[in-house]
Amino acid sequence: MFSWPSNYDSCYTLAGVISREGIGLHSGEKTRVTISPYEKEGYYVSFRDKPNEIFKLTQDLIGSTMLCTAVKLGGRNLYTIEHLLSSMAGCGLSYIHIEVDGKEIPLLDGSAIQWVRDFEEVGIKLAPRPDNFFREINKSIILNKGGSVIAATPSEKTTIISTISFAYKAIGNQTFLIDLNPKSFVEMIAPARTFGFKDQFQELSELGLIKGGSLENALVCDGDKWVNPPLRFDNEPIRHKILDLIGDLALVGLPKAQILVYKGSHSLNALLASSLKN
Secondary structure: OOOOOOOOOOEEEEOOOEEEEEEOOOOOOEEEEEEEEOOOOOEEEEEOOEEEEEEEOOHHHEOOOOOOOOEEEOOEEEEOOHHHHHHHHHOOEOOEEEEEEOOEOOOOOOOOHHHHHHHHHHOEEEEOOOOOOEEOOOOOEEEEEOOEEEEEEEOOOOEEEEEEEOOOOOOOEEEEEEEOOHHHHHHHOOOOOOEEEHHHHHHHHHOOOOOOOOOOOOEEEEOOEEOOOOOOOOOHHHHHHHHHHHHHHOOOOEEOEEEEEEOOOHHHHHHHHHHHHO
């Protein structure tokens, strides 16, 4: 039986090739992704129609953070990369090449667990440890955006404490703490699905967003109840917020820090990632 490591002392890459096809959350279009081991550290992306044009994903390439994280690659954008990046960073994987046939990473079931199961199926193998695999920080960082706050304090390991607060009774106030490692990520974070709100559907649709959203790939909250229960965890929304945070920090390396975040968002996560890079 496959067993994930209980620390990030070693770095891994895939032992085989993975292909997945699915619908993009915002575009609603079918897209295909092929993921394979690569000889260079980091995460590299190419598009199927231009296989020789390969981009290393870096924080500087982050573009839009409206309801997803997108990167600018040459003359085009690649949307909704955070769940795939979270699955790789959370599992301690690097040295990865991602070939995309489309403009968005498939949403799959709205979590990271299907990527993780694919990793387990092909297996992982040891790779050289990159310098930025874990990012050392020597001072505390505190950032805010509107009514949201994120802080990182130096530590010997990565601990995330996240809190959300929603007027919707089905969610309410939730707080979750995790000492992050591949094993805890897979068991406690990767299965948590993205979530949305029934009363915001029309507005987002008019903006040209969530064309591929469905009850099969997102939890939908309707005030004091969920439209499509059951939840995988009683506090699945806050766990998914942590999933997004891990994905948004993947391009700078997970920090050795205690991270506290209140009402996190992709834009707030990007602020912390940029601060860690500098």
